[in-house]
Amino acid sequence: MSDKVAVLVAGSWGTALASVLASNHLNVVVWTRTEEQTREINESHTNNRYLPGVELSSNIRATTHMEEAVSSAVAVVIVAPSSAMREVTGQLKPYWTEDMLVIHATKGFETESLKRMSTVISEELGCEEGRVVVLSGPSHAEEVVRRCPTTVVVASSDAAAATATQDLFMNTYFRVYTNRDMIGVELAGALKNIIALGAGMSDGLGFGDNAKAALITRGLAEILRIGMEMGANPLTFAGLAGIGDLVVTATSQHSRNWRAGSMLGQGKKLDEVLGSMGMVVEGIRTTKAAHAISEKYGVQMPIADQLYHVLFQDRNPRTAVEALMGRDPKTEMELMPLETWEQWHT
Numbered sequence: 001m002s003d004k005v006a007v008l009v010a011g012s013w014g015t016a017l018a019s020v021l022a023s024n025h026l027n028v029v030v031w032t033r034t035e036e037q038t039r040e041i042n043e044s045h046t047n048n049r050y051l052p053g054v055e056l057s058s059n060i061r062a063t064t065h066m067e068e069a070v071s072s073a074v075a076v077v078i079v080a081p082s083s084a085m086r087e088v089t090g091q092l093k094p095y096w097t098e099d100m101l102v103i104h105a106t107k108g109f110e111t112e113s114l115k116r117m118s119t120v121i122s123e124e125l126g127c128e129e130g131r132v133v134v135l136s137g138p139s140h141a142e143e144v145v146r147r148c149p150t151t152v153v154v155a156s157s158d159a160a161a162a163t164a165t166q167d168l169f170m171n172t173y174f175r176v177y178t179n180r181d182m183i184g185v186e187l188a189g190a191l192k193n194i195i196a197l198g199a200g201m202s203d204g205l206g207f208g209d210n211a212k213a214a215l216i217t218r219g220l221a222e223i224l225r226i227g228m229e230m231g232a233n234p235l236t237f238a239g240l241a242g243i244g245d246l247v248v249t250a251t252s253q254h255s256r257n258w259r260a261g262s263m264l265g266q267g268k269k270l271d272e273v274l275g276s277m278g279m280v281v282e283g284i285r286t287t288k289a290a291h292a293i294s295e296k297y298g299v300q301m302p303i304a305d306q307l308y309h310v311l312f313q314d315r316n317p318r319t320a321v322e323a324l325m326g327r328d329p330k331t332e333m334e335l336m337p338l339e340t341w342e343q344w345h346t
């Protein structure tokens, strides 16, 4: 069997996942958009725009040709930003064959259709959604390339595909669990970015650990609420893709979402913040998607709603905090659909 794995796009996360695969002695080919980046990876073994100062394995080769990247690969790992997922998968389609594992590690929705990434991929490839595997969990690229101990989850309704993905990535610093709940893992990974923006904003406003703990906990409550409505297993939100990723993204200065939120809290405007990041901040688009999803399902998401007003309707972050703190008194679990909870509880 071939030991070739293709990684589509060499941003920070694609490059970090390529280095995990290279550590496992796989033959890794990354597909990039520019000759300049391809040359840098092949000749200098670096990717300084996205992971400055990191030396990449010589097992990682780059190409701008999709066919060369994917032909005869056992697996394709798509790590495009959510905004480019349909376009990149469309480019993959002519060269993808049924025997290739298809894995993605993207955290977001297609904002126009509100579809999850596995739906977008399966539509473009013309395969069952159950064929797709998602890799998610608390994992900053900057720490993975330093081989800091990291745990992730791979989910698919196809148990064999999830186990094959676990086998590809698992090693002594990158521990991989499997999960059958594709919907929950994808929703958790996407929605936590909204809460990370909020946590950064809270820090930027000069608030403390109490506020951050409140955002993480009540953020989890609203992710759980919408997740259950959309068909996720609530236990997934207590796992790596849920609370695990929520904690790491809302508390780490590696997080682009946290950093963007922090700048907004300090009074910077969205355009200025995005202009200074140079990397994808998925939580911005995801806030827009969550606003529409919460209306579509009739499920309250008060933190996402306030973030939506700050990001897209110029609401002052302090006014948003006042609105959240001034909501009607509630019991802690009031908005969880009781019949669903009882169904899982018995």
Ligand SMILES: NC(=O)C1=CN([C@@H]2O[C@H](COP(=O)(O)OP(=O)(O)OC[C@H]3O[C@@H](n4cnc5c(N)ncnc54)[C@H](OP(=O)(O)O)[C@@H]3O)[C@@H](O)[C@H]2O)C=CC1
Pocket: 009, 010, 011, 012, 013, 014, 032, 033, 034, 050, 079, 080, 081, 082, 083, 084, 087, 088, 105, 106, 107, 108, 139, 140, 141, 142, 278, 279, 280, 282
């Ligand atoms: N960074 C991290 O630690 C983690 C990120 N993720 C997720 O991974 C996904 C990718 O993020 P990340 O790697 O961090 O992003 P980066 O901002 O680091 O890199 C973005 C990459 O996407 C490429 N790209 C942008 N637009 C297009 C397009 N239209 N067609 C093809 N390629 C495109 C860029 O190529 P170019 O340079 O040519 O513009 C670049 O390679 C996100 O969903 C993120 O949430 C998940 C876990 C951890």
Ligand SMILES: O=C(CO)COP(=O)(O)O
Pocket: 107, 137, 138, 139, 140, 193, 196, 245, 248, 249, 254, 255, 256, 257, 258, 280, 281, 282
């Ligand atoms: O998803 C991540 C870590 O698990 C990365 O988060 P950011 O996109 O906020 O950097």
